[in-house]
Each structure stands twice: as C-alpha cells, then as structure tokens.
Amino acid sequence: MDTTDLNKPIEKFLSLFGQKILRFFKGTGSLALLCKSIILSIPMAVKRRHLVVEQMVFMGVNSLPLVIFTSVFTGAVSAVQAAYQFQGYVPLRYLGTAVGKAVVIELGPVLTALVVAGRVGAAVAAELGTMKVTEQIDALETMALDPVEFLVMPRYLAGLVMLPILTIFSDFVAILGGLAVSVWFVNITSYTFLNGLKAFFELQDLFAGLLKACIFGSIIAIIGCYQGFITEGGAEGVGSSTTKAVVLSSVLILVSDYMIAHLLFG
Amino acid sequence: MIELINLHKSFGKKKVLDGASLTINKGETLTIIGRSGVGKSVMLKHIIRLLEPDSGDVLIDGQNVLAFSRKELMAFRRRFGMLFQGAALFDSMTVDENVGLSLREHTEIPEPEIREIVSKKLRSVGLKDVEHLKPAELSGGMKKRVGLARAIAMNPEYILYDEPTTGLDPIMADAINELIIRMREELNVTSICVTHDMVSAYKISDRIAMIYEGKIIFTGSPDEVKSTDNPIVQQFIQGKAEGPIKAV
Numbered sequence A: 001m002d003t004t005d006l007n008k009p010i011e012k013f014l015s016l017f018g019q020k021i022l023r024f025f026k027g028t029g030s031l032a033l034l035c036k037s038i039i040l041s042i043p044m045a046v047k048r049r050h051l052v053v054e055q056m057v058f059m060g061v062n063s064l065p066l067v068i069f070t071s072v073f074t075g076a077v078s079a080v081q082a083a084y085q086f087q088g089y090v091p092l093r094y095l096g097t098a099v100g101k102a103v104v105i106e107l108g109p110v111l112t113a114l115v116v117a118g119r120v121g122a123a124v125a126a127e128l129g130t131m132k133v134t135e136q137i138d139a140l141e142t143m144a145l146d147p148v149e150f151l152v153m154p155r156y157l158a159g160l161v162m163l164p165i166l167t168i169f170s171d172f173v174a175i176l177g178g179l180a181v182s183v184w185f186v187n188i189t190s191y192t193f194l195n196g197l198k199a200f201f202e203l204q205d206l207f208a209g210l211l212k213a214c215i216f217g218s219i220i221a222i223i224g225c226y227q228g229f230i231t232e233g234g235a236e237g238v239g240s241s242t243t244k245a246v247v248l249s250s251v252l253i254l255v256s257d258y259m260i261a262h263l264l265f266g
Numbered sequence B: 001m002i003e004l005i006n007l008h009k010s011f012g013k014k015k016v017l018d019g020a021s022l023t024i025n026k027g028e029t030l031t032i033i034g035r036s037g038v039g040k041s042v043m044l045k046h047i048i049r050l051l052e053p054d055s056g057d058v059l060i061d062g063q064n065v066l067a068f069s070r071k072e073l074m075a076f077r078r079r080f081g082m083l084f085q086g087a088a089l090f091d092s093m094t095v096d097e098n099v100g101l102s103l104r105e106h107t108e109i110p111e112p113e114i115r116e117i118v119s120k121k122l123r124s125v126g127l128k129d130v131e132h133l134k135p136a137e138l139s140g141g142m143k144k145r146v147g148l149a150r151a152i153a154m155n156p157e158y159i160l161y162d163e164p165t166t167g168l169d170p171i172m173a174d175a176i177n178e179l180i181i182r183m184r185e186e187l188n189v190t191s192i193c194v195t196h197d198m199v200s201a202y203k204i205s206d207r208i209a210m211i212y213e214g215k216i217i218f219t220g221s222p223d224e225v226k227s228t229d230n231p232i233v234q235q236f237i238q239g240k241a242e243g244p245i246k247a248v
Ligand SMILES: Nc1ncnc2c1ncn2[C@@H]1O[C@H](COP(=O)(O)OP(=O)(O)O)[C@@H](O)[C@H]1O
Pocket: A232, B011, B016, B034, B035, B036, B037, B038, B039, B040, B041, B042, B043
C-alpha cells in the first residue's frame, strides 16, 4: 500500500478508503476475539465475585439517581405529547396505554441505556485506557493474570445484569411521571390512566424491553472495555478512547434497537 | 538461556528493531544500554511476549516462546518478574495488594505469611510501613521501588528491569544496584536490565550490550566496553554530543 503514488487524488482516496476498511475488519475481528474470551472467563465469576459486585454497585446503584431523574421527565413528556396527538382523534382513556407501551418497549430501555452509556461506558473506557497506557494491563499479563478475567468479565456481567434492573426502575418511574402529568395537566383521573395502562398491558412487551436492556448492557460494557484495551498514546489517547466508546455504544444501541424491533415486532 | 534471534519490529511505518540478536546466559546480569527511544523497552517486552516480533525468534532453553499456547505462556511468565519503566502499579490496589498479588493468586501460602513476605520484600527495597498506601500517595522513586518489590515477590528465575535506577537519588540508586547484585549472588537470578545510567551498568553487569538503530552493535564485559574502540559505544558511554550518533 505504501507503494501507491499518493500524489494522484483517486489513488490516494482508494488507498485511504482501503486502509479504513482493513482497519474496520481488523477491529471487528479483535472485538469478536474479546467476546470469545469474555464468554470463556464467565465461569471465573464465582471466584471473582467481589469484583463483579463492585462493578454492579458502580454501574447499577450509582447510576440509579440519574436514571430516575431522566425517566420521570421522559414519562412526563410522553404523556404530554400523546395527549396532544390524541386531540380529536383518540379518546383520552387510551393515554395510559400509549404512555405504558412507549415506556416499556422503547423509552425505558433505550434512554436508560443511553444515559448509562454516557456515564459508565465513558468511565470504563477511561479507566481501562489509563491502565493500558500506564502498562498496568501489561503488568497483569506479566504476572500471568488474565486481564479479561480481572477487568472485562466483571464489567460485562455487571452491564448484563444491572441494565435490566435499572430499566425496571426507569419503566416504573416514567409511568409515574406520565400519570402525574395526565392527572395534573390533561385532566383525566388516575383511575382512567391506570385502566388504560392495564387494559393493553402485555407481559411480553415488558420482557422484550428487558431483553433489549440485557443486550444494551452488554454493548456498553464490551465497547467500553474494547476501547480501553486499544488505547494508545498517553492522556490524549485516553480522551479519544472515551469519546469513541460513548459514540460507538450509543450508535450500536440505536441500531440494535431497530434490529430487535424488527425481529420481535416486525 | 534466553536467545533473541534476528528480531524485526515496526510500529506503523516506524522500524524499531531491525535484526536485533542477543543471548542471555543462565545466572548472568546483562545490561542493555542505548539512547532514549531506541527500542530498549520494546526489546525487553519481546522476551516475555508482551510484544510479538514481525519476524525473528525468541527461545528459552531452546523452546520457541512464540509457539507457546496461552496456557504455556502463562506458565512461562510465572518464571519471570518484571519492573516496568513507569512501575505500572495497579492504581486501585494498595501497596500490599500490589506486591502480594501473585502470591495470593498463584500460591496457597496462608495470609499472615504473605503479609510477612510482602513487608520483607518492601524492606529489601528500602521501604517500611507503606503497605496500606495507594500508588497515588507515593513519590516516583517509591513507586519504582514498590514495582521492584512486586517483581521479586515470587522469587523468579529471571528478572527484567526497565530503568531501575532512573528517577532515584544516587544513594537509593546504589542501594538498588546492591539489591540487583544480591539477587544474583544469593538466589542465582538471571537479570536483564535496561538502563542509560552507566554507573549502574558498570557496577551490576556481567555483560553490557548496546542497541543502536535497531541492532545490538556491541556486547562485552564492562572492561571491554570501556576499552573498545567502537566510536558509537565510546560516544555513548562518555556522553558526548559530538560523534557518529547525532544528538537530534
Ligand atoms: N506499543 C507501541 N506502539 C507504537 N509505538 C511504540 C510502542 N512501543 C514503543 N513504541 C515506539 O518504539 C520506539 C522505542 O520505544 P522504547 O522501546 O520505549 O524506547 P526506550 O529505548 O527508551 O525504552 C519509540 O519510538 C516508541 O515511540
């Protein structure tokens, strides 16, 4: 590739494009290898349970205030918007139905995941990236200890387990937010709202939402760890890995959300 | 015996090792000298396969390190201790946890004995009552010494030192030199040390190797180094800006 005459614009473009594609496949390959090592190290979770619990507290418990705060407003705005769109077309007794479905299937899991991706994905990439550039990951390897078992597996399990739990909180609080707005500003009774919610509530919607949360949690943890591991070049490198981790996991969350919707509801 | 044979390694377009070869004999202390950024740390990392060469071989007692399975590699690495250039202490752990990590992970030694070993190793690098501190609370020189205590915690057969005396005051640097000598005399450890501190190199080394432009250009005893007429080696050991090596 170095032999291409880079003065010719088309060849320069093709060469750069080719390099990008090669890098993409190399990246996908190492990501796949990382996933494989994570799966192989899951049995070690029992021995490393204190690390798993530590990560669960960090990802789950510490994210709870932020998730609750964003969820109240998400539920509230979905009630306002639904009421506005219903005007003259749909009876308001279906307001609870609309808010409930939107929250449980989409808003709860996706917004929780995006908030956690910003908070936790960034922190994971920054922490592991710092360990990479200060050779702490090399040091683990030298001491014949597996970085995936020590660093990645606990974060992966924490993401997998805590995201659905956070989503349940988010669903609950968002519906409360929607209920509050409906009662105070739309002038329907809480009885009407809850009836609408119950009438069309289906357990499989909830499960679909939680399944998505598991997948989003895995994406956040794996992308954060991956970006951390490939960090190079000091503090600047850590900064750019952090940004990439948030951007990439947010994009993957939205894309996979669409694909899951297609598979489950399409 | 460790043999590095004709190693080539590039990072992107930058060629760092360009046919470097070196043999390290059992029980000796070999020092690799050379300018900053010449590839000393890179060479050291090839020995325990933290880096893999683009071409060339790494042999330990005739076995090919690059052909090891993951499991064999892990077993092989347990025979080594390594002091990293920046110490590479685990930020999230205390000094005690750092130094005792291998002991706790790889041995069945009971906890009170591990604490005993940890404080003994810390004392041998001139540190006392620091077990409970986090790396962020230590000075640069202290970090380096904790890193050294961690490297020797498991009484390894081989120790790799990456600039063990850089950043230490002259008295502490000499104490570390004495420690490296003692490790060989008492425990028959094989040491490979990277440094540009010539005082230390002369004091601890059985042999000194100089790396320049990706190759090992000279190997010999400290006396041979001092008396060689190789102009590149002479310029380096005398620390002159003028000569075949360009300062910039
Ligand atoms: N992981 C890496 N990725 C890219 N370049 C590297 C890496 N490790 C070392 N280098 C480059 O290799 C060269 C030699 O580095 P090093 O071995 O650390 O030098 P020193 O002799 O001072 O220890 C430097 O130019 C450095 O930038």
